[in-house]
Amino acid sequence: MEAMEIIEQKVNYAGLINSIDIKPDEYLLPLHEVIVNSLQSIEDRHDASDAGSIIIKVHRNLQEKLEFEDNENFHPISGFTVIDNGVGFTNKRETAFSTPFTNFNYNKGGKGMGRYTVLACFGSMEIESSFIEDGTMHNRKYRFDNVKGLQKYPETAVHDASNFVNRTTVKLNNYLPEYYNYASKSKIDINHVADNIIQHCLLFFIGSENIPTIRILHEEDDIKNAIVLNDIYKSVIEIEKKEPNLQFSDIPESFNLSYVRNYNGVHSHSIHLCANKREVGKKQSLTNFLPSFKELYNDDKKYYLSIYVESDFLDQNNHPQRNKFMLPENSAAKNDFDKFSLDELFKHISDNVRSNFTEHIQEAEKEKNERIEKYILNPQKPRLRYRHLLSVDNAFTDIPINASDETLEARLHEKEFKLEQRRSKAFEKVFKKNEYDKEAFGEIVHTILREEAAFSKDKLADLMIKRKSVIKLFQKYLQWRTDENFMLEKDLHNIIFTMGAESNNMPIDYHNLWLLDERFTFHTHTSSDVKTKSIKNIESDGKKEADLLIYDVPCAYSDNLDKINSLVVFEFKKPGRELSDTTNLDELVLKYFRDLMKSKARSNKGNLLNIEDNTPKFGYIICELNKENIDHNIKWNEFKRSAHGHLYKINPTLNLHIEVMSYEQMLDFSEKRHEAFFKALGIDNI
DSSP states (O other), X not given: OOOOOOOOOOOOHHHHHHTOOOOGGGTTHHHHHHHHHHHHHHHTSSOTTSOOEXXXXXXXXXXXXXXXXXXXXXXXXXXXXXXXXXXXXXXXXXXXXXXXXXXXXXXXXXXXXXXXXXXXXXXXXXXXXXXXXXXXXXXXXXXXXXXXXXXXXXXXXXXXXXXXXXXXXXXXXXXXXXXXXXXXXXXXXXXXXXXXXXXXXXXXXXXXXXXXXXXXXXXXXXXXXXXXXXXXXXXHEEEEEEEEEEOOTTOSSOEEEEEEEEOSSOXXXXXXXXXXXXXXSOOEEGGGTOTTOOOEXXXXXXXXXXXXXXXXXXXXXXXXXXXXXXXXXXXXXXXXXXXXXXXXXXXXXXXXXXXXXXHHHHHHXXXXXXXXXXXXXXXXXXXXXXXXXXXXXXXXXXXXXXXXXXXXXXXXXXXXXXXXXXXHHHHHHHHTOSSOOHHHHHHIIIIIHHHHHHXXXXXXXXXXXXXXXXXXHHHHHHHXXXXXXXXXXXHHHHHHSOTTOBGGGSOGGGOOGGGTOGGGGXXXXXXXXXXXXXXTTOOOOOOOEESEEEEEOOOTTOSOTTBOOEXXXXXXXXXXXXXXXXOOTTHHHHHHHHHHHTOOEXXXXXXXXXXOTTSOEEEEEEXXXXXXXXXXXXXXXXXXXXXXXOEEEEETTTTEEXXXXXXXXXXXXXXXXXXXXXXXXXXXXX
């Protein structure tokens, strides 16, 4: 058999680069790759005990100046330069650099993708390396970009290597627009970059006594002014404890946890999954898994924990881009070949944290529950619609301990909704049964109905609190009636029902018709300050605008679908403005009824709705009267005074009932109707 020819495969590097998926908020990933290469290059030197050095220079676009309130001299970051004294760009490294997915440094987590990651975010990459190999000093220069690929400049070699120090410089030039814009808008500065590098490479700091000195500075600054990352690490980070060789589920590989204290710049506990001594992907907040794990203290010094997780299992499942793991997000996304999901891993880690801080978390749970109870039962602003949640076991377990009042309100509302949905489904399940089920019906009676009763009571209490607040607001407005600049009539009108609105665009929760009469809340149609000719179902040429018009169109169960069941008209007069002594009060509403009697109203189906003489009609006038006006209408206009002190008149021919009362009387009637509810619900003194 003839020997086969081996054909070397070529790689379309531009296509490879385009296939790399790096999100804008992962803009520092290429820098991390270069820094880790520098760390490994220093480790590979023959005499690794020599002082290693890495210098990171931050390029800024000094031509562009962004003005922020807290930093007027902010210039956006455009690139980086990384300088190290590692082993250099040797022959092996040069070969590996030109080979995608090379196995070079595989045992250290090398994926052979780092330089392509750089070009996914930057316009170009430049490398210059001076090093000694086989007693000869080499100086090699390269350029790598999307246009021409990898280019090498002519190499120089010097045989006299005395007093020579290795030096490799890697430049990452010109962020591509999406990464540049993200870093600019996020106001990323040198301090943020420094903290991020420490976080990403923390295991190099923890696991090595000979960690190189890592300094970072602006490109134009003197090295003397550089920030030393080693000093930051020593001053703000401390090892709390280590948990080695932990077994999670059926995974044969063990896991090692490093509990790291952060004394500065960190405001929450977090989990960091690592592969080959470097962080992969974004950190996860421990609050997602331990909502009651609050800050810790060493003496009086506050700190938060970062849990760094290492395992051969994570090394093996690290994505070539090193920005994520090749693991399903949760159990639902697992297939038959997946051993583990990320959520399961985080659950195991959080369980380990809980076991180490049980007492601390229990105290925090108690503190959180007390705060939520005070929030719900706050005498100044009670939220009684959530009161039934206080009797639900573990109802607040997943609410973060540091939740703001806005977040707390949203989470309580969500829990209330979910419990209501659960009860509804329980009822539906039972109703679908064709025969008696003792167990199912027993659960409904003993559990669901009890929950429903508590929920309904709290919902009623919440409604009554809102109504009590409206009554108090109305009373306050009436106290301001002496203010000449106060548009009291308009404001009071809008409290009851927004001027210009109609019930088809005004939800029941948004008006307060119950102040007038509870029945009006459920009428078919309500309009406020709308010309009669514009009102739904009413065909009229009338241009008069009733302050409040209410009519009730028959529903499907009415005896006669071609009639309007009733008409109600309200007229509001500004408090403090007295009517003339001889004003006939009924004329204030009769003008609207005359218009309505002339109309040709139609139902939704197009049938004529006849407004007849015997159609029940109600007119309400809210105003202030003097003694002379009251006497005039009683003596000469057939009005009578009720036992409650307000005036009324009945026109039997038109089946019309008219009542006249003051704002105070209207408010007093409303308050008395609700008084029993306020007392029964324990909110009468709020």
